[in-house]
Amino acid sequence: MKLIKLLFIVCSLLVTTTAHAEKITVAAAADLKYAMDEIVSSFNKSHSGHEVEVVYGSSGKFFTQIQQGAPYDLLFSADINYPRELAKKGFAASEVIPYAFGRVVLWSNSMDASKMTLANLSDPKITKIAIANPKHAPYGKRAEEALKSVKLWDIVQPKLVFGENIAHTAQFVQTGNAQAGIIALSLALNPALSKQGGYYLIPEKLHEPLEQGYIITKRAENKALAKTFSGYMTSKETRRIMTKYGFVLPGETVGR
Amino acid sequence: MLLTESDLQAIWLTLRLATVVTAILLVVGTPVAWWLARSRSWFKGPIGAVVALPLVLPPSVLGFYLLLAMGPNGPVGWLTQTLEVGNLPFTFWGLVLASVFYSFPFMVQPLQSAFETVGDRPLEAAATLGASRLDTFFSVVVPLSLRGFMTASILTFAHTVGEFGVVLMIGGNIPGATRVASVQIYDHVEALEYASAHRMAAIMLIFSFLVLLALYAWRSEEGKKY
Structure with missing residues (x-):
């Protein structure tokens, strides 16, 4: 009852x-x-x-x-x-x-990304790089443009993994499943992420404005x-x- | 058909994944189902519950745990690194492992009920004739449980084809490795390519319907024999 x-x-x-x-x-x-x-x-x-x-x-x-x-x-x-x-x-x-x-940054939780540039992504030690899906995520499109501007797209393409959106992409890097990733500056500046590693601000001239x-x-x-x-x-x-x-x-x- | 090369690649990958998962689960699931069907241990309850867990757990729970476990800092990640096979997330074999967990009950439960239906008598008869336990299993139990094997395999296959949430969380959307049909459709929708999404979605719908239709038709046909 x-x-x-x-x-x-x-x-x-x-x-x-x-x-x-x-x-x-x-x-x-x-x-x-x-x-x-x-x-x-x-x-x-x-x-x-x-x-x-x-x-x-x-x-x-x-x-x-x-x-x-x-x-x-x-x-x-x-x-x-x-x-x-x-x-x-x-x-x-x-x-x-x-x-x-918006601005895009290179971020990692195992390496100090503030001492890196996009060129470091061709390092064979980095086997997985997370970006947002360029097909439909704005940050992913900018990441692709930036990698193409520095002529790295073809080299890093086999290492790329695609997040569904930019937060999902950051999560791939945060869990260490991807050693580096191109994410939003706004996420890299969040305390939860910023304590884990620095970031490299990708020059805005490398991509279309976001x-x-x-x-x-x-x-x-x-x-x-x-x-x-x-x-x-x-x-x-x-x-x-x-x-x-x-x-x-x-x-x-x-x-x- | 107006499918692009990447659509075909996604479909092929999906079929490959489902086939591998079904094969693995036939090997792994059969002894578990047999034990669950025959055991009288108090342990049976908890194990049965664990087997059924993926039926009720949201894919996000499974995806989250798998992502952490298979990552470089997780136990599975530690194991795969020690064995020097690299990390599993974003790979085909990572998806296989995830799908094996995810589809486990779809293999075990139909098998378990098939084994339970066999009952004690055929086993006792075989034992009286001096057959070993392994021999009994393959010459008596398997032929009597064919229907269960068929149902379990089809359900496992179809369920793996229909997987989405877990794949999205640990797959990383890599063409040819982890971009399965369901993810490809999602991408088409996200990119507002509705025509492409429609084509693949229709294929999935027809495929799923035909599989289930075949299963039910076959079962009622089989049912007449008894």
Whole structure:
């Protein structure tokens, strides 16, 4: 009897939706993982009563999902072309707003990558190199371009393993399964990774700029919170966090 | 067919993987299933539960543990390095090992129930005639359990073909080594190449349906014999 009572209480708790203030869901590219976590937690702190939830994944997947009616109110893409395309197809309720330029780095957890360059990747001791899948991941495309610019693509190709997105790629290197990898600077600067090894910033002239942009989606057209959050992206606090994770903000000089 | 070379390569790799895994599991799974069917040890419960684990575990759990275990700092990685065969993640044999775990219950469980159906009497009869245990197994049990072997092999093969999550986590998407059909389809979808995705997805759908259809048709045909 007690068990049934308990079950009943649990069930009623599960179905009760507490009446609370507005809530939005943000879809963000995997390279934003740590930066967006901080931005959202600082936003939630200063806008009590509201709630912003973040889902991380690959920009290309979000692009498809939003067209199929996924419940995302904002999309932060690692490649500005995805939101541009969505806006063209009528899935956006805002302009396409550029928010940062991403940078790629060479990273390793067993070697000091800060003393390396791309040329070191031809070293026979390095047998596996992780990059994001260039077929659909923006960071993977930039990695491929960089390797091609330094004429190493053909040499390192047999060693390449492909992550599904940039966080997955970093995980291949972090677990030591790949000795080196080309990942987002924003991930290499995260404390969990930065304590494990330095990084080599790949010169931006070696690849196309990684311009990132976001939109408010059509379904969030009338959500005030979506606009408030969008406004928060230009706040001093957000800019501080983004810069901390190595993103170059629009209007600032690219590179350093 | 309008399949690209890399599509064909992925399909071929998938078939190769499923064949190797099925062969390995026939060898490894049969004694385990036999023991589970015949043993009265208290140990039977826990072992049976371990065998069934991949049925309920999310592929992400298996993929995560395998990635760490097979990595250079894991126990399997240590073993493969000591044996100087290198590391298993991102290799065909890494996928084989993962799939052997992942498809284990699909081999063992049908075999176990087939062995249980054989019962004691044929075994006692064989023993009375002086047959050794190995002889009994191959001349009596195997012919009587053919149906179980067939079902187990087909399910194992088909389940390995249908694998995705574990492969994605430990495969590294290497053409010809770890880029199997399911991953290739995922890549097509991610790259918004829906036409290519459709073609391969349709092949997988038809293949899976035909395999199961053949299995069920054959089983009901076999069933009539008894």
